[in-house]
Amino acid sequence: MIIKKEIKISLCLSVFPDKKSTAECFESLLNQTLDEIEIICMPDNNCDEDVLEIIDYYKTQSNIPISVMKQEFNYNQVNGEYIFLCNSKDWLSMVALDYIYNIAKENNSDIVLSSVNIYDEKLKSIYELDYGLSNDFMNSNSLSHKLFSNELFSMVKYPYNLYKTSFLEKIDADLNLNEYDIGFFFFKTVFNTSKISFSMEPILNIRKKESDLYYFMANDFNRNLNKEYVSFDVDSFFKSMENIKSFFREKGIYDLYKYDLTNYFMNIYRNICTFNMENEEVFYKKLHETILNYYKTNHTDYLLNLTSPNMEFYRILLKSKSKFEVDALYKINDLKLENEKLSREVNKLTKLLKEEKNLKNKEIKQNKKIRHKLDEVLNSNSWKLMNGFRMIGLYKSVALVIFILLLIISIMIILIIKY
Secondary structure (H helix, E strand, O other), rough: OOOOOOOOOEEEEOOOOOOOOHHHHHHHHHHHHHHHHOEEEEEEEEHHHHHHHHHHHHHOOOOOOOOOOOOOHHHOOOOOEEEEEEEEOOOEOOOHHHHHHHHHHHHHOOEEEEEEEEEOOOOEEEEEEOOOHHHHHHHHHOOOOOOHHHHOOOOOOOOOEEEHHHHHHHHOOOOOOHHHHHHHHHHHHOOOOEEEEEEEEEEEEEEOOOOOHHHHOOOOOOOOOEEEEEEOOOHHHHHHHHHHHHHHHHHHHOOOOOOHHHHHHHHHHHHOOOOEEEOOHHHHHHHHHHHHHHHHHHHHHHHHHHOOOHHHEEEHHHHHHOHHHHHHHHHHHHHHHHHHHHEEEEEEEEHHEEEEEEHHHHHHHHHHHHHHHHHHHHHHHHHHHHHHHHHHHHHHHHHHHHHHHHHHHHHHHHHHHOO
């Protein structure tokens, strides 16, 4: 029997009702080059018997310990030195856990942030997720939020990382995560330690789902999603946003990160407002209430800190009385921007036409000066004197000059001889 201290990584696997992807995920986990692992399955409430049967099947086919945690997450059931969070919709590369464990041990990391690939099921292609991070961030073994706050706020906040078990226990991190908890979990972990490393090589393949709210809650807005959702848990969403704000206040660092936080919240609100939801007016009502509260208590902070797109959204929300009005005001603003763009184009073309006209006028004036000089030459005595020569041509003119010279010389010789 494998004892507790021999387990290097406990894979905490969130299991969802997708039989095919769950089987593929298990295959990738059981074929890891790192042997000292265990798998702790945390089934979604919607999982059916078929998915649970897959778990039972792999229990009998593997020497790796596989258990199921059906209730609230309990650290007493975790035997690994580290915990890796993953999702049954996705799969790991064969050397993933070996690679990320070595990074953690070499740097004594509390967290190792993972690079990931995105698998587009529609296109059947894989591409690496571009986090847009600086080289200093990716090469650092001590990602303190004091040094890298911009990156930590702007980066995609997937929870699929390696965490030291004792660290998660110490901060009392709840691993029963749903899509609304992702942001809060990220901030609670990375802002509680500076012992953070980054894995340069992608180790996880995430399936791209066109209708997955997960992406937006993870701050990943760079997707062409259809944004069609049957339901949206408004209360859970705003509770998560409030939890993030409370965390920063309790840590005493809210004022330090006021700029980042206000824009983080407004980015989330602004992007979710683009969804087509059945309960969009319920969401709008709660959002409008939240924004009015900000206006009463934090208006100056918003004026001083919001970026231009977020400030525009903030002002539209204050003016509007419904989701319909928000959309209408945005369209009006878009038309204004388009009008400004067209005005700039018209001004640019007008300027070019004016410059071209000035150039033509300049050329005309120059031509007039040349014509005037030409007239002066044509009317000069020297030009008139030489006119006869020009009429008979150059060669004939030269011959005539030679003839005249010879004639003069002949006359002079005759005169000399005679006298």
